[in-house]
Amino acid sequence: MPGLSKRPSKPELIVHSASPFNAEPRPDRLAASFLTATPDFYVRSHGDIPEPDGPAHRLAVDGQVATRLSVSVAELAARFAAHEVEAALQCAGNRRADMQAVRPTTGDPWGVGAIGNARWSGVRLADVLRAAGVDAGADLHVAFSCLDRCEVGGERFRYGASIPLAKALAPEVLLATGMNGAPLTPEHGYPLRAVVPGYAGVRSPKWLCAITVRREPSDNHIQQRDYRLLPPDETGDAPDWSRGVTIDEMPVNAAICVPARCAELPAGRTEVSGWAMASSRRVARVDVSCDGGRHWHQASLRHGASPWSWTLWRIALDLPRGGQELTVRAWDAAGQTQPSTPEEVWNVKGYLSTAWHRIRVTAI
Ligand SMILES: Nc1nc2c(c(=O)[nH]1)N[C@H]1C(S)=C(S)[C@@H](COP(=O)(O)O)O[C@H]1N2
Numbered sequence: 001m002p003g004l005s006k007r008p009s010k011p012e013l014i015v016h017s018a019s020p021f022n023a024e025p026r027p028d029r030l031a032a033s034f035l036t037a038t039p040d041f042y043v044r045s046h047g048d049i050p051e052p053d054g055p056a057h058r059l060a061v062d063g064q065v066a067t068r069l070s071v072s073v074a075e076l077a078a079r080f081a082a083h084e085v086e087a088a089l090q091c092a093g094n095r096r097a098d099m100q101a102v103r104p105t106t107g108d109p110w111g112v113g114a115i116g117n118a119r120w121s122g123v124r125l126a127d128v129l130r131a132a133g134v135d136a137g138a139d140l141h142v143a144f145s146c147l148d149r150c151e152v153g154g155e156r157f158r159y160g161a162s163i164p165l166a167k168a169l170a171p172e173v174l175l176a177t178g179m180n181g182a183p184l185t186p187e188h189g190y191p192l193r194a195v196v197p198g199y200a201g202v203r204s205p206k207w208l209c210a211i212t213v214r215r216e217p218s219d220n221h222i223q224q225r226d227y228r229l230l231p232p233d234e235t236g237d238a239p240d241w242s243r244g245v246t247i248d249e250m251p252v253n254a255a256i257c258v259p260a261r262c263a264e265l266p267a268g269r270t271e272v273s274g275w276a277m278a279s280s281r282r283v284a285r286v287d288v289s290c291d292g293g294r295h296w297h298q299a300s301l302r303h304g305a306s307p308w309s310w311t312l313w314r315i316a317l318d319l320p321r322g323g324q325e326l327t328v329r330a331w332d333a334a335g336q337t338q339p340s341t342p343e344e345v346w347n348v349k350g351y352l353s354t355a356w357h358r359i360r361v362t363a364i
């Protein structure tokens with residue numbers, strides 16, 4: 001692909017680190033559009049963007065399969081039916097900054113923008129696994145290997161992660177070559193990535209080059225020694241990862257995107273809006289409070305065409321003059337809601353930061 005550059009072209013984003021590139025959109029841009037435009041879509045990378053060889057790039061499928069496959073990206077599109085899914089991708093570290101306000105954690109201080117909602121296109125992972133003759137009923141795992149070289153805590157490795165076979169065979173899981181009607185851009189995994197709707201972003205590997213069906217989850221650092229929810233007494237640099245819970249699905253979460261934190265706005269009628277997300281469950285209700293959670297008002301919801309989209313919510317509130325705290329919490333279809341404070345869910349890696357989102361504003 002001519003003109004591919006290793007430097008990400010995302011001038012609008014707030015950059016947490018330039019190399020590897022980690023950046024998120026301003027909250028007001030995020031809430032402005034139901035489908036997140038690619039330039040506004042957060043980027044989370046553990047290594048620098050690799051240089052794959054475009055449509056000639058090959059994907060290997062091996063392990064516990066009847067027939068090994070090796071297909072180019074062009075062959076994938078020719079051999080398997082095209083599918084699309086509208087789905088949100090959210091980093092397990094989204095909203096970590098709120099948790100870091102309680103006590104330090106490792107990781108970048110993501111605000112509310114390590115989430116985006118896109119239309120992904122490609123082929124179904126299930127179709128490819130069936131072509132390789134996988135035993136669909138077996139208790140197996142599908143491990144992904146990627147091109148990018150990462151360095152985490154002094155350990156160097158190529159990115160890899162896995163998902164259970166049952167999820168890999170679900171119709172919403174894609175091997176994607178496109179995002180929002182265009183080929184994937186370099187920072188989002190060109191030419192091939194997995195998209196695993198309803199799971200944390202970490203399980204949607206970019207720059208995918210191999211799939212191995214295994215009896216156990218991936219051995220990769222990312223699967224075994226990262227992206228697990230640790231108990232609060234694990235506070236050191238070298239936690240006992242076996243005490244952690246693997247993060248696949250994520251708990252219900254919501255954030256205020258407009259107005260901005262610390263905004264000064266005219267007293268009176270004020271539009272408040274943002275996103276809510278509950279993994280594979282529907283967002284059933286979004287409550288907004290301007291008195292710290294004593295009284296709640298229900299926002300109106302906009303759901304996606306697909307159950308894998310996020311939900312955008314909005315409400316008009318009457319703000320009296322003075323300093324105010326605006327708070328949001330969402331409920332999912334199982335009647336579950338968010339913890340009221342980040343203290344309740346603090347963990348040393350700063351994952352699953354889902355406390356009621358609170359911002360201070362001043363009405364003048
Ligand atoms: N190969 C590879 N895939 C990856 C990552 C990575 O660093 N390398 N980061 C993961 C994480 S943690 C997230 S949240 C999503 C982010 O996807 P995006 O950058 O397209 O928004 O990609 C996932 N896939």
Ligand SMILES: [Mo]
Pocket residue numbers: 044090091092093201202
């Ligand atoms: Mo992530």
